[in-house]
Amino acid sequence: MEHIISIGERKGMRAQDVRALLANSTSVKHAMPNNDLDRFDQVYDLVEMMLADGIVDDSEMDFCLDIATKMGFRKAVVGVLIKKITTGVKDGLTREEIKEEAIQFLEIQ
Structure with missing residues (x-):
């Protein structure tokens, strides 16, 4: 909470x-976000909540993947995007550092 x-x-x-x-x-x-930056922010928040208790449950991961796909991210990139966010959070990177890397990844896809 x-x-x-x-x-x-x-x-x-x-x-x-x-x-x-x-x-x-x-x-x-x-209302679903209408651009990649807003979508990224919402997916990032979901991943942070998934990681909050230190345990990543399969159902939590599936939920994040499903929501990111429904927000408009292509299925081909959703898993990598969530992995980049998860790894960045665990490595202590800032939101902005993770966002910069993720946006670069999304632009080349």
Whole structure:
């Protein structure tokens, strides 16, 4: 929960607003991002949540792969993108360093 709240705060939300949003999540309409940078940011947030407990479960990985594909990333690059984010986070790289590398990868695909 703390990690989800920190993501909300990065996006300009207050903690109580994040909690209220989660409590009423079935009534919220989600708009898919319309560019690679926004898509990357959302996939990055998903991967961070997947890694939050230090255990990467197959169902969590499948969920990240599925969401990234639904956001518009090609299936051929989704696995590599998630691996790059996962490895970068584990190696202590900043979000911007990981994003730069991932965007370069996406541009050459």
